[in-house]
Amino acid sequence: MLKREVGRVVKCPYCGFEADVNSFKLLREPWRFRFYTVRMLECPRCHKVFNYYFGISPRSGKRSEYVIRIKPKK
Numbered sequence: 001m002l003k004r005e006v007g008r009v010v011k012c013p014y015c016g017f018e019a020d021v022n023s024f025k026l027l028r029e030p031w032r033f034r035f036y037t038v039r040m041l042e043c044p045r046c047h048k049v050f051n052y053y054f055g056i057s058p059r060s061g062k063r064s065e066y067v068i069r070i071k072p073k074k
Protein backbone atom coordinates (compact mmCIF):
# COMPACT_ATOMS: atom_id res chain seq x y z
CA MET A 1 0.00 0.00 0.00
CA LEU A 2 1.46 3.31 -1.07
CA LYS A 3 1.20 6.15 1.35
CA ARG A 4 -0.29 9.44 0.30
CA GLU A 5 2.60 11.84 0.35
CA VAL A 6 1.82 15.38 1.40
CA GLY A 7 3.88 18.51 1.11
CA ARG A 8 5.96 17.60 -1.89
CA VAL A 9 6.27 20.30 -4.51
CA VAL A 10 6.12 19.25 -8.14
CA LYS A 11 6.91 21.45 -11.09
CA CYS A 12 5.12 21.01 -14.39
CA PRO A 13 7.72 20.37 -17.12
CA TYR A 14 5.55 22.13 -19.70
CA CYS A 15 4.40 25.43 -18.19
CA GLY A 16 6.48 25.63 -15.00
CA PHE A 17 3.49 25.54 -12.69
CA GLU A 18 4.64 24.57 -9.19
CA ALA A 19 2.36 23.14 -6.54
CA ASP A 20 1.98 20.41 -4.01
CA VAL A 21 1.86 16.97 -5.61
CA ASN A 22 -1.72 16.59 -4.45
CA SER A 23 -2.73 19.67 -6.44
CA PHE A 24 -2.08 17.74 -9.61
CA LYS A 25 -4.68 15.35 -10.91
CA LEU A 26 -3.61 11.75 -10.42
CA LEU A 27 -4.63 9.91 -13.59
CA ARG A 28 -3.99 6.39 -12.35
CA GLU A 29 -2.79 4.57 -9.28
CA PRO A 30 0.91 5.13 -8.53
CA TRP A 31 3.17 2.28 -9.48
CA ARG A 32 6.70 1.17 -8.65
CA PHE A 33 9.65 1.49 -10.97
CA ARG A 34 12.88 0.22 -9.40
CA PHE A 35 13.05 2.21 -6.15
CA TYR A 36 10.80 4.92 -7.48
CA THR A 37 7.15 5.56 -7.00
CA VAL A 38 5.73 6.84 -10.27
CA ARG A 39 2.68 9.01 -10.57
CA MET A 40 0.95 9.95 -13.77
CA LEU A 41 -0.14 13.52 -13.20
CA GLU A 42 -2.10 16.11 -15.12
CA CYS A 43 -1.18 19.75 -14.69
CA PRO A 44 -4.14 21.80 -13.41
CA ARG A 45 -2.99 24.81 -15.42
CA CYS A 46 -2.00 23.54 -18.87
CA HIS A 47 -3.68 20.10 -18.62
CA LYS A 48 -0.71 18.28 -20.04
CA VAL A 49 0.34 14.92 -18.65
CA PHE A 50 3.66 13.80 -17.21
CA ASN A 51 5.11 11.08 -15.03
CA TYR A 52 6.56 12.12 -11.71
CA TYR A 53 9.22 9.82 -10.29
CA PHE A 54 10.21 9.95 -6.66
CA GLY A 55 12.35 7.60 -4.62
CA ILE A 56 15.21 7.14 -2.22
CA SER A 57 18.33 5.78 -3.82
CA PRO A 58 19.33 2.53 -2.10
CA ARG A 59 22.98 3.31 -2.79
CA SER A 60 23.31 6.89 -1.62
CA GLY A 61 20.21 7.14 0.56
CA LYS A 62 19.42 10.42 -1.16
CA ARG A 63 16.08 11.55 -2.43
CA SER A 64 15.81 11.32 -6.16
CA GLU A 65 13.03 12.81 -8.24
CA TYR A 66 12.37 13.76 -11.80
CA VAL A 67 9.60 14.24 -14.28
CA ILE A 68 9.14 12.77 -17.72
CA ARG A 69 6.91 14.32 -20.34
CA ILE A 70 4.33 12.10 -21.91
CA LYS A 71 3.47 12.59 -25.54
CA PRO A 72 -0.24 12.87 -26.08
CA LYS A 73 -1.89 9.91 -27.74
CA LYS A 74 -3.18 10.42 -31.23
Ligand SMILES: [Zn+2]
Pocket (backbone or CB within 6 Å): 012, 013, 014, 015, 016, 017, 043, 044, 045, 046, 047, 048
Ligand atom coordinates in the same frame (compact mmCIF):
# COMPACT_ATOMS: atom_id res chain seq x y z
ZN1 LIG B 1 1.52 22.80 -16.80
